[in-house]
Amino acid sequence: MILEIQPNIHCENCSKCGRRPHVEQQKKFWIVTCPNKDCKNFVKGELVNIEGWNKINKPNTSLNQKQDFKKTA
Ligand SMILES: [Zn+2]
Incomplete structure (x- = not known):
């Protein structure tokens, strides 16, 4: 069964x-997943984990920012 995510729910596009x-x-x-199976981009859980999806599909480079932060700290 496939469900569309409501347009009013904030969710990032596939990175x-x-x-x-x-x-x-x-x-x-x-499973919150990209409709394109080739991306192999999904978050699976017992609850719909849109937050988890958003974390791994952030459009900005938050991961790099964290690394920079570690270096300077
Ligand atoms: Zn995708």
């Missing part, structure tokens, strides 16, 4: 192809 993810139900798991 690889820029498409909006959707939600798939697989038995007891919920």
Whole structure:
């Protein structure tokens, strides 16, 4: 079963192809995933984890910023 994510829910586009993810139900798991299977970009959990998806698909370079922060600290 595939569900569209409501337009009013903040969710980042796929960091690889820029498409909006959707939600798939697989038995007891919920998967926030890019509709493009080739991206292999998804977050799986017992709850819909859009926050987790947003963390790994941030459009800005927050990971690099963290590394810079460590260096200067
Ligand atoms: Zn994608």
